Amino acid sequence: MLSTITIIKYFSISWFVIYSTLVLFGSPLLNDILETVALTTFITLVTVLPILRIVPSENHLVDIISNFPDTSETSPAEITRILVAIFAVLGLWISSALYPLDWDRWYQRYPIPGFFGTFVGALVGLAAGTFNKYTGRLFPDSSKSTKKQCLIIPKTELFLHSIKICLKNQMKILGYPVGLDHINYGRGRYTFNMCFVVAWDSNADSMYEPIVQKCAEYLIELEQEYNFLTNNIYQDQVVKLINFMFDGLNSKGESVVGLQIDDQNIMLYFKLCPSYRGIEPPEVNAYMVPMFIRDININNRIIEKMDVLSQKIIPRIDGIATVREISNLLQLDVSLVARCVRNLHFYECVSLVPMFLYSNTYVATERVHDFYMNQTEITDCLEFVKIQDSSLPLPEFSDVFRLYLSMKCGRKLLDWVKEEKPRQMRIDEHRFVQFGMHHQFLRKLTIYPICLIPPQEKTPKNKLLCSCNGKTSLEELAFENNLDPDKLYDLLEESKKFEFVMK
Structure with missing residues:
Protein backbone atom coordinates (compact mmCIF):
# COMPACT_ATOMS: atom_id res chain seq x y z
CA MET A 1 0.00 0.00 0.00
CA LEU A 2 1.20 3.53 -0.77
CA SER A 3 2.12 5.70 2.18
CA THR A 4 -0.17 8.53 3.24
CA ILE A 5 2.29 11.16 1.97
CA THR A 6 2.48 9.47 -1.43
CA ILE A 7 -1.32 9.29 -1.68
CA ILE A 8 -1.62 12.98 -0.83
CA LYS A 9 1.01 13.83 -3.44
CA TYR A 10 -0.68 11.96 -6.27
CA PHE A 11 -4.13 13.13 -5.16
CA SER A 12 -3.00 16.77 -5.28
CA ILE A 13 -1.40 16.36 -8.71
CA SER A 14 -4.54 14.65 -10.02
CA TRP A 15 -6.78 17.37 -8.54
CA PHE A 16 -4.80 20.13 -10.29
CA VAL A 17 -4.82 18.23 -13.61
CA ILE A 18 -8.58 17.62 -13.42
CA TYR A 19 -9.29 21.25 -12.45
CA SER A 20 -7.19 22.52 -15.37
CA THR A 21 -8.92 20.12 -17.75
CA LEU A 22 -12.38 21.27 -16.65
CA VAL A 23 -11.43 24.89 -17.23
CA LEU A 24 -9.96 24.10 -20.66
CA PHE A 25 -13.17 22.29 -21.61
CA GLY A 26 -15.42 25.22 -20.70
CA SER A 27 -15.84 25.45 -16.93
CA PRO A 28 -15.89 29.06 -15.60
CA LEU A 29 -12.42 30.40 -14.84
CA LEU A 30 -13.39 33.25 -12.48
CA ASN A 31 -17.11 32.76 -11.87
CA ASP A 32 -18.48 29.80 -9.90
CA ILE A 33 -15.03 28.93 -8.56
CA LEU A 34 -16.44 27.11 -5.54
CA GLU A 35 -18.67 24.98 -7.78
CA THR A 36 -15.68 24.06 -9.98
CA VAL A 37 -13.58 23.21 -6.91
CA ALA A 38 -16.38 21.01 -5.53
CA LEU A 39 -16.81 19.17 -8.85
CA THR A 40 -13.05 18.68 -9.21
CA THR A 41 -12.80 17.26 -5.68
CA PHE A 42 -15.75 14.90 -6.28
CA ILE A 43 -14.26 13.61 -9.56
CA THR A 44 -10.85 13.07 -7.93
CA LEU A 45 -12.41 11.20 -4.99
CA VAL A 46 -14.36 8.91 -7.34
CA THR A 47 -11.68 8.21 -9.96
CA VAL A 48 -8.20 8.64 -8.48
CA LEU A 49 -8.39 7.93 -4.75
CA PRO A 50 -9.74 4.31 -5.05
CA ILE A 51 -6.80 3.41 -7.33
CA LEU A 52 -4.26 5.02 -5.00
CA ARG A 53 -5.69 3.06 -2.08
CA ILE A 54 -5.14 -0.34 -3.69
CA VAL A 55 -1.86 -0.20 -5.62
CA PRO A 56 1.09 -1.61 -3.62
CA SER A 57 3.84 0.68 -4.96
CA GLU A 58 4.57 3.70 -7.16
CA ASN A 59 6.26 1.50 -9.78
CA HIS A 60 3.15 -0.66 -10.00
CA LEU A 61 1.00 2.47 -10.43
CA VAL A 62 3.21 3.62 -13.31
CA ASP A 63 3.01 0.14 -14.90
CA ILE A 64 -0.79 0.18 -14.75
CA ILE A 65 -1.02 3.59 -16.41
CA SER A 66 1.63 2.91 -19.08
CA ASN A 67 0.45 -0.60 -20.01
CA PHE A 68 -3.33 -0.06 -20.07
CA PRO A 69 -5.38 -1.49 -21.82
CA ASP A 70 -2.98 -4.44 -21.49
CA THR A 71 -4.18 -5.91 -18.18
CA SER A 72 -1.93 -8.99 -18.01
CA GLU A 73 -0.11 -7.40 -15.06
CA THR A 74 -3.25 -6.03 -13.36
CA SER A 75 -5.38 -7.73 -10.71
CA PRO A 76 -9.21 -7.96 -11.05
CA ALA A 77 -9.64 -5.48 -8.15
CA GLU A 78 -7.39 -2.95 -9.89
CA ILE A 79 -9.26 -3.45 -13.18
CA THR A 80 -12.55 -2.72 -11.38
CA ARG A 81 -11.28 0.60 -10.04
CA ILE A 82 -9.84 1.56 -13.42
CA LEU A 83 -13.20 0.85 -15.06
CA VAL A 84 -14.94 2.99 -12.40
CA ALA A 85 -12.60 5.88 -13.27
CA ILE A 86 -13.05 5.48 -17.04
CA PHE A 87 -16.84 5.28 -16.93
CA ALA A 88 -17.03 8.14 -14.43
CA VAL A 89 -15.12 10.41 -16.83
CA LEU A 90 -17.27 9.16 -19.71
CA GLY A 91 -20.43 9.93 -17.72
CA LEU A 92 -19.08 13.41 -16.91
CA TRP A 93 -18.47 14.08 -20.61
CA ILE A 94 -21.93 12.85 -21.70
CA SER A 95 -23.66 14.90 -18.98
CA SER A 96 -22.05 18.09 -20.29
CA ALA A 97 -24.56 17.93 -23.19
CA LEU A 98 -27.21 19.30 -20.81
CA TYR A 99 -25.47 22.67 -20.29
CA PRO A 100 -26.16 24.35 -23.69
CA LEU A 101 -29.80 23.23 -23.90
CA ASP A 102 -32.41 25.98 -23.41
CA TRP A 103 -34.85 23.99 -21.30
CA ASP A 104 -34.24 26.28 -18.33
CA ARG A 105 -34.50 23.44 -15.81
CA TRP A 106 -32.88 23.44 -12.34
CA TYR A 107 -30.87 20.30 -13.06
CA GLN A 108 -29.14 22.07 -15.96
CA ARG A 109 -27.43 24.55 -13.65
CA TYR A 110 -23.66 24.10 -13.41
CA PRO A 111 -22.26 21.82 -11.94
CA ILE A 112 -25.28 19.54 -11.17
CA PRO A 113 -25.10 17.54 -14.46
CA GLY A 114 -21.38 16.94 -13.83
CA PHE A 115 -22.04 15.46 -10.38
CA PHE A 116 -24.87 13.32 -11.70
CA GLY A 117 -22.95 12.06 -14.77
CA THR A 118 -19.85 11.21 -12.76
CA PHE A 119 -21.88 9.27 -10.19
CA VAL A 120 -23.88 7.27 -12.75
CA GLY A 121 -20.75 6.52 -14.80
CA ALA A 122 -18.96 5.27 -11.69
CA LEU A 123 -21.85 2.89 -10.94
CA VAL A 124 -21.71 1.53 -14.50
CA GLY A 125 -17.93 1.04 -14.19
CA LEU A 126 -18.39 -0.77 -10.88
CA ALA A 127 -20.93 -3.11 -12.50
CA ALA A 128 -18.59 -3.75 -15.45
CA GLY A 129 -15.66 -4.46 -13.11
CA THR A 130 -17.70 -6.87 -11.02
CA PHE A 131 -18.86 -8.66 -14.18
CA ASN A 132 -15.24 -8.97 -15.36
CA LYS A 133 -14.04 -10.23 -11.97
CA TYR A 134 -16.42 -13.19 -11.92
CA THR A 135 -16.49 -14.03 -15.64
CA GLY A 136 -13.21 -12.68 -17.06
CA ARG A 137 -14.96 -11.86 -20.35
CA LEU A 138 -13.99 -8.19 -20.60
CA PHE A 139 -10.27 -8.72 -19.91
CA PRO A 140 -9.65 -12.51 -20.17
CA ASP A 141 -5.86 -12.17 -20.07
CA SER A 142 -5.98 -10.78 -16.55
CA SER A 143 -7.16 -14.05 -15.07
CA LYS A 144 -5.09 -16.50 -17.08
CA SER A 145 -1.42 -16.23 -17.82
CA THR A 146 1.04 -13.39 -17.84
CA LYS A 147 3.39 -12.53 -20.70
CA LYS A 148 6.30 -13.50 -18.55
CA GLN A 149 4.97 -17.02 -18.07
CA CYS A 150 4.41 -19.73 -20.62
CA LEU A 151 1.86 -21.76 -18.68
CA ILE A 152 -1.53 -21.24 -17.15
CA ILE A 153 -1.13 -20.28 -13.51
CA PRO A 154 -2.43 -23.07 -11.27
CA LYS A 155 -5.12 -21.64 -9.02
CA THR A 156 -5.36 -21.94 -5.25
CA GLU A 157 -8.70 -22.42 -3.57
CA LEU A 158 -9.82 -20.40 -0.52
CA PHE A 159 -11.44 -22.76 1.99
CA LEU A 160 -12.77 -21.44 5.28
CA HIS A 161 -14.06 -24.80 6.43
CA SER A 162 -12.41 -27.85 7.91
CA ILE A 163 -9.79 -30.10 6.34
CA LYS A 164 -12.49 -32.74 5.92
CA ILE A 165 -14.17 -30.57 3.27
CA CYS A 166 -10.86 -30.27 1.42
CA LEU A 167 -10.43 -34.05 1.45
CA LYS A 168 -14.04 -34.58 0.41
CA ASN A 169 -13.52 -32.28 -2.58
CA GLN A 170 -10.19 -33.98 -3.41
CA MET A 171 -8.02 -30.98 -2.65
CA LYS A 172 -4.30 -31.00 -1.80
CA ILE A 173 -3.13 -29.01 1.22
CA LEU A 174 0.37 -27.50 1.10
CA GLY A 175 1.49 -26.23 4.49
CA TYR A 176 4.56 -25.32 6.52
CA PRO A 177 3.81 -25.73 10.26
CA VAL A 178 5.83 -23.52 12.60
CA GLY A 179 6.29 -23.55 16.37
CA LEU A 180 7.75 -20.56 18.22
CA ASP A 181 8.93 -20.93 21.82
CA HIS A 182 8.73 -17.94 24.20
CA ILE A 183 7.67 -17.37 27.79
CA ASN A 184 5.10 -14.76 26.68
CA TYR A 185 3.05 -17.37 24.86
CA GLY A 186 0.49 -19.52 26.58
CA ARG A 187 2.17 -22.80 27.60
CA GLY A 188 5.40 -21.28 26.30
CA ARG A 189 4.76 -22.08 22.63
CA TYR A 190 2.83 -20.58 19.72
CA THR A 191 2.12 -22.73 16.67
CA PHE A 192 0.66 -21.69 13.31
CA ASN A 193 0.44 -23.04 9.79
CA MET A 194 -0.64 -21.06 6.73
CA CYS A 195 -1.77 -23.50 4.05
CA PHE A 196 -2.36 -23.31 0.32
CA VAL A 197 -5.13 -25.52 -1.05
CA VAL A 198 -4.96 -26.65 -4.68
CA ALA A 199 -6.91 -29.15 -6.75
CA TRP A 200 -5.88 -32.78 -6.26
CA ASP A 201 -5.10 -33.23 -9.96
CA SER A 202 -3.02 -30.04 -10.10
CA ASN A 203 0.72 -30.18 -10.77
CA ALA A 204 1.35 -27.03 -8.78
CA ASP A 205 3.31 -28.63 -5.91
CA SER A 206 6.69 -27.56 -7.23
CA MET A 207 5.46 -24.02 -7.94
CA TYR A 208 3.70 -23.33 -4.64
CA GLU A 209 5.98 -25.06 -2.14
CA PRO A 210 8.62 -22.25 -2.22
CA ILE A 211 5.82 -19.70 -1.73
CA VAL A 212 4.49 -21.65 1.27
CA GLN A 213 7.93 -21.71 2.87
CA LYS A 214 8.63 -18.05 2.06
CA CYS A 215 5.29 -17.00 3.53
CA ALA A 216 6.06 -18.93 6.72
CA GLU A 217 9.44 -17.21 6.98
CA TYR A 218 7.82 -13.79 6.56
CA LEU A 219 5.28 -14.57 9.29
CA ILE A 220 7.98 -15.85 11.65
CA GLU A 221 9.93 -12.62 11.24
CA LEU A 222 6.83 -10.41 11.63
CA GLU A 223 5.72 -12.31 14.73
CA GLN A 224 9.13 -12.12 16.36
CA GLU A 225 9.51 -8.40 15.55
CA TYR A 226 5.98 -7.05 16.10
CA ASN A 227 3.80 -9.90 17.48
CA PHE A 228 2.01 -9.65 14.14
CA LEU A 229 -0.03 -12.85 14.54
CA THR A 230 -0.79 -12.77 18.26
CA ASN A 231 -1.63 -9.07 18.66
CA ASN A 232 -5.30 -8.39 17.88
CA ILE A 233 -4.61 -4.88 16.55
CA TYR A 234 -2.99 -6.46 13.47
CA GLN A 235 -5.86 -8.85 12.74
CA ASP A 236 -7.08 -6.77 9.79
CA GLN A 237 -3.54 -6.67 8.43
CA VAL A 238 -3.33 -10.48 8.55
CA VAL A 239 -6.58 -10.77 6.59
CA LYS A 240 -5.32 -8.18 4.10
CA LEU A 241 -2.08 -10.13 3.62
CA ILE A 242 -3.97 -13.35 2.88
CA ASN A 243 -6.48 -11.74 0.50
CA PHE A 244 -3.90 -9.72 -1.44
CA MET A 245 -1.63 -12.71 -1.81
CA PHE A 246 -4.55 -14.93 -2.86
CA ASP A 247 -5.77 -12.50 -5.53
CA GLY A 248 -2.31 -11.66 -6.86
CA LEU A 249 -1.03 -15.22 -7.18
CA ASN A 250 -4.24 -16.40 -8.84
CA SER A 251 -4.45 -13.53 -11.33
CA LYS A 252 -0.81 -12.75 -12.15
CA GLY A 253 1.36 -15.42 -10.54
CA GLU A 254 2.90 -12.79 -8.27
CA SER A 255 1.86 -10.46 -5.48
CA VAL A 256 3.28 -7.43 -3.67
CA VAL A 257 1.65 -6.81 -0.29
CA GLY A 258 2.25 -3.61 1.65
CA LEU A 259 1.75 -3.64 5.44
CA GLN A 260 1.84 -0.67 7.80
CA ILE A 261 3.10 -1.75 11.23
CA ASP A 262 4.17 0.72 13.91
CA ASP A 263 4.32 3.56 11.35
CA GLN A 264 6.61 1.46 9.14
CA ASN A 265 5.80 0.41 5.58
CA ILE A 266 6.76 -3.23 5.06
CA MET A 267 6.64 -4.75 1.58
CA LEU A 268 6.25 -8.51 1.11
CA TYR A 269 7.00 -10.01 -2.30
CA PHE A 270 5.65 -13.33 -3.60
CA LYS A 271 6.13 -14.88 -7.00
CA LEU A 272 5.40 -18.35 -8.33
CA CYS A 273 8.40 -20.31 -9.53
CA PRO A 274 8.23 -20.36 -13.34
CA SER A 275 8.39 -23.61 -15.24
CA TYR A 276 11.93 -24.90 -15.39
CA ARG A 277 13.40 -23.51 -18.65
CA GLY A 278 9.80 -22.91 -19.75
CA ILE A 279 8.92 -26.63 -19.53
CA GLU A 280 6.99 -28.34 -16.79
CA PRO A 281 8.78 -31.23 -15.03
CA PRO A 282 7.84 -34.57 -16.62
CA GLU A 283 5.07 -36.67 -15.21
CA VAL A 284 6.43 -39.46 -13.03
CA ASN A 285 4.86 -42.87 -13.46
CA ALA A 286 5.24 -45.85 -11.16
CA TYR A 287 7.93 -47.58 -13.26
CA MET A 288 10.44 -44.74 -13.44
CA VAL A 289 13.65 -44.92 -11.42
CA PRO A 290 14.92 -41.77 -9.64
CA MET A 291 18.68 -41.26 -9.38
CA PHE A 292 20.46 -38.47 -7.52
CA ILE A 293 22.25 -36.05 -9.86
CA ARG A 294 24.58 -34.66 -7.19
CA ASP A 295 25.96 -36.03 -3.97
CA ILE A 296 23.68 -35.46 -1.01
CA ASN A 297 25.03 -36.21 2.43
CA ILE A 298 21.89 -37.48 4.12
CA ASN A 299 22.43 -37.03 7.84
CA ASN A 300 20.06 -36.43 10.73
CA ARG A 301 20.51 -32.63 10.59
CA ILE A 302 19.43 -32.46 6.93
CA ILE A 303 16.59 -34.97 7.34
CA GLU A 304 15.09 -32.97 10.21
CA LYS A 305 14.61 -29.98 7.86
CA MET A 306 12.61 -32.03 5.35
CA ASP A 307 8.87 -32.59 5.39
CA VAL A 308 7.69 -35.91 6.79
CA LEU A 309 7.12 -37.47 3.36
CA SER A 310 10.59 -36.56 2.07
CA GLN A 311 12.20 -37.88 5.25
CA LYS A 312 10.86 -41.32 4.38
CA ILE A 313 11.34 -41.31 0.60
CA ILE A 314 14.75 -39.72 0.00
CA PRO A 315 16.83 -42.33 1.90
CA ARG A 316 15.22 -45.04 -0.30
CA ILE A 317 16.34 -43.48 -3.61
CA ASP A 318 19.29 -45.58 -4.73
CA GLY A 319 19.10 -45.45 -8.53
CA ILE A 320 17.74 -48.98 -8.66
CA ALA A 321 14.30 -48.99 -7.02
CA THR A 322 11.33 -47.77 -9.04
CA VAL A 323 8.71 -45.40 -7.69
CA ARG A 324 6.33 -48.32 -7.18
CA GLU A 325 8.97 -50.36 -5.34
CA ILE A 326 9.68 -47.41 -3.03
CA SER A 327 5.96 -46.96 -2.35
CA ASN A 328 5.55 -50.69 -1.59
CA LEU A 329 8.56 -50.65 0.71
CA LEU A 330 7.28 -47.65 2.67
CA GLN A 331 3.60 -48.63 2.37
CA LEU A 332 2.73 -45.26 0.85
CA ASP A 333 0.42 -44.33 -2.00
CA VAL A 334 2.24 -44.34 -5.36
CA SER A 335 0.97 -40.85 -6.22
CA LEU A 336 2.55 -39.40 -3.05
CA VAL A 337 5.95 -40.87 -3.88
CA ALA A 338 5.63 -39.73 -7.52
CA ARG A 339 4.89 -36.13 -6.47
CA CYS A 340 7.88 -36.08 -4.11
CA VAL A 341 10.17 -37.42 -6.86
CA ARG A 342 8.74 -34.88 -9.32
CA ASN A 343 9.61 -32.03 -6.98
CA LEU A 344 13.14 -33.38 -6.54
CA HIS A 345 13.48 -33.47 -10.33
CA PHE A 346 12.23 -29.87 -10.57
CA TYR A 347 15.04 -28.72 -8.27
CA GLU A 348 17.64 -30.75 -10.19
CA CYS A 349 18.25 -33.19 -7.36
CA VAL A 350 17.36 -36.35 -9.29
CA SER A 351 17.13 -37.58 -12.85
CA LEU A 352 14.60 -40.12 -14.07
CA VAL A 353 15.57 -43.24 -15.99
CA PRO A 354 13.33 -46.00 -17.37
CA MET A 355 12.67 -49.14 -15.41
CA PHE A 356 15.29 -51.88 -15.82
CA LEU A 357 13.89 -54.85 -17.75
CA TYR A 358 15.65 -57.86 -19.24
CA SER A 359 13.26 -57.60 -22.19
CA ASN A 360 14.57 -54.07 -22.97
CA THR A 361 17.02 -53.30 -25.72
CA TYR A 362 19.80 -50.78 -25.07
CA VAL A 363 22.22 -49.24 -27.56
CA ALA A 364 25.42 -47.28 -26.97
CA THR A 365 25.48 -43.57 -27.79
CA GLU A 366 28.28 -41.26 -28.94
CA ARG A 367 28.51 -40.03 -25.37
CA VAL A 368 30.36 -43.23 -24.43
CA HIS A 369 33.50 -41.92 -26.18
CA ASP A 370 33.61 -38.93 -23.80
CA PHE A 371 33.34 -41.38 -20.93
CA TYR A 372 36.71 -42.87 -21.90
CA MET A 373 38.42 -39.51 -21.27
CA ASN A 374 36.68 -38.56 -18.01
CA GLN A 375 38.54 -39.99 -15.03
CA THR A 376 35.94 -38.81 -12.51
CA GLU A 377 33.14 -40.63 -14.30
CA ILE A 378 35.32 -43.72 -14.62
CA THR A 379 35.94 -43.84 -10.88
CA ASP A 380 32.24 -43.30 -10.09
CA CYS A 381 31.23 -45.92 -12.62
CA LEU A 382 33.52 -48.66 -11.31
CA GLU A 383 32.30 -48.01 -7.77
CA PHE A 384 28.64 -48.04 -8.78
CA VAL A 385 28.49 -50.98 -11.21
CA LYS A 386 30.41 -53.50 -9.13
CA ILE A 387 28.53 -56.34 -7.48
CA GLN A 388 27.60 -55.02 -4.05
CA ASP A 389 29.89 -57.27 -2.02
CA SER A 390 32.72 -55.62 -0.10
CA SER A 391 34.89 -58.70 -0.47
CA LEU A 392 35.13 -58.32 -4.26
CA PRO A 393 37.60 -55.90 -5.93
CA LEU A 394 36.49 -53.27 -8.41
CA PRO A 395 35.95 -54.42 -12.02
CA GLU A 396 38.42 -53.46 -14.74
CA PHE A 397 37.61 -50.34 -16.74
CA SER A 398 38.51 -52.08 -19.99
CA ASP A 399 35.76 -54.65 -19.33
CA VAL A 400 33.20 -51.95 -18.49
CA PHE A 401 34.03 -49.91 -21.57
CA ARG A 402 33.93 -52.96 -23.86
CA LEU A 403 30.53 -53.97 -22.47
CA TYR A 404 29.07 -50.53 -23.15
CA LEU A 405 30.30 -50.72 -26.75
CA SER A 406 28.78 -54.20 -27.14
CA MET A 407 25.25 -52.86 -26.58
CA LYS A 408 23.70 -53.07 -30.06
CA CYS A 409 20.29 -52.78 -31.64
CA GLY A 410 18.37 -56.01 -32.10
CA ARG A 411 19.70 -57.76 -29.00
CA LYS A 412 17.63 -57.94 -25.85
CA LEU A 413 19.34 -57.43 -22.54
CA LEU A 414 18.61 -61.01 -21.49
CA ASP A 415 20.46 -62.35 -24.56
CA TRP A 416 23.27 -59.86 -23.95
CA VAL A 417 23.70 -61.09 -20.36
CA LYS A 418 23.85 -64.73 -21.50
CA GLU A 419 26.50 -63.97 -24.11
CA GLU A 420 28.68 -61.43 -22.28
CA LYS A 421 28.35 -62.82 -18.73
CA PRO A 422 29.06 -59.48 -16.95
CA ARG A 423 28.89 -61.03 -13.47
CA GLN A 424 32.01 -63.03 -14.20
CA MET A 425 33.72 -59.64 -14.49
CA ARG A 426 32.31 -58.53 -11.10
CA ILE A 427 29.78 -56.24 -12.85
CA ASP A 428 26.12 -56.03 -11.82
CA GLU A 429 24.22 -55.69 -15.12
CA HIS A 430 21.34 -53.87 -13.39
CA ARG A 431 23.59 -51.14 -11.94
CA PHE A 432 25.66 -51.15 -15.14
CA VAL A 433 22.63 -50.25 -17.27
CA GLN A 434 21.28 -47.67 -14.82
CA PHE A 435 24.62 -45.84 -14.68
CA GLY A 436 24.82 -45.83 -18.48
CA MET A 437 21.27 -44.47 -18.79
CA HIS A 438 21.90 -41.79 -16.17
CA HIS A 439 25.08 -40.54 -17.88
CA GLN A 440 23.61 -41.06 -21.37
CA PHE A 441 26.15 -43.68 -22.44
CA LEU A 442 23.15 -45.85 -23.29
CA ARG A 443 19.80 -45.21 -24.89
CA LYS A 444 16.80 -47.43 -24.36
CA LEU A 445 14.80 -48.49 -27.38
CA THR A 446 11.16 -48.21 -26.34
Missing part, protein backbone atom coordinates in the same frame (compact mmCIF):
# COMPACT_ATOMS: atom_id res chain seq x y z
CA ILE A 447 8.80 -51.05 -27.26
CA TYR A 448 5.47 -50.17 -28.91
CA PRO A 449 3.00 -53.09 -29.28
CA ILE A 450 0.76 -53.18 -32.36
CA CYS A 451 -2.39 -55.28 -32.26
CA LEU A 452 -2.93 -57.47 -35.37
CA ILE A 453 -6.65 -58.02 -34.72
CA PRO A 454 -8.82 -56.27 -37.37
CA PRO A 455 -10.35 -53.00 -36.14
CA GLN A 456 -13.92 -54.25 -36.56
CA GLU A 457 -13.25 -57.04 -34.04
CA LYS A 458 -12.05 -54.65 -31.34
CA THR A 459 -14.63 -53.55 -28.80
CA PRO A 460 -14.55 -50.37 -26.68
CA LYS A 461 -14.60 -52.57 -23.57
CA ASN A 462 -11.17 -53.94 -24.41
CA LYS A 463 -9.06 -50.84 -23.89
CA LEU A 464 -5.81 -52.78 -24.06
CA LEU A 465 -6.39 -53.90 -27.67
CA CYS A 466 -7.40 -50.39 -28.70
CA SER A 467 -4.34 -48.89 -27.01
CA CYS A 468 -1.90 -51.19 -28.83
CA ASN A 469 -1.73 -48.93 -31.87
CA GLY A 470 2.02 -48.39 -32.14
CA LYS A 471 1.79 -45.02 -30.35
CA THR A 472 1.59 -46.18 -26.73
CA SER A 473 4.70 -47.67 -25.15
CA LEU A 474 4.79 -50.95 -23.25
CA GLU A 475 5.58 -49.15 -19.97
CA GLU A 476 2.55 -46.86 -20.37
CA LEU A 477 0.30 -49.83 -21.07
CA ALA A 478 1.67 -51.66 -18.04
CA PHE A 479 1.08 -48.67 -15.80
CA GLU A 480 -2.49 -48.15 -17.05
CA ASN A 481 -3.36 -51.82 -16.51
CA ASN A 482 -1.45 -52.20 -13.22
CA LEU A 483 0.80 -54.95 -14.61
CA ASP A 484 4.50 -55.58 -14.52
CA PRO A 485 5.94 -54.61 -17.96
CA ASP A 486 7.82 -57.91 -18.29
CA LYS A 487 4.67 -59.92 -17.57
CA LEU A 488 2.64 -57.81 -20.00
CA TYR A 489 5.28 -58.32 -22.72
CA ASP A 490 5.21 -62.10 -22.18
CA LEU A 491 1.40 -62.16 -22.29
CA LEU A 492 1.25 -60.18 -25.51
CA GLU A 493 3.99 -62.26 -27.14
CA GLU A 494 2.39 -65.58 -26.18
CA SER A 495 -0.95 -64.53 -27.68
CA LYS A 496 0.64 -64.27 -31.17
CA LYS A 497 -1.69 -61.35 -31.89
CA PHE A 498 0.82 -58.53 -31.51
CA GLU A 499 3.89 -57.22 -33.23
CA PHE A 500 6.47 -55.07 -31.50
CA VAL A 501 8.20 -51.98 -32.86
CA MET A 502 11.27 -50.54 -31.16
CA LYS A 503 12.36 -46.94 -31.57
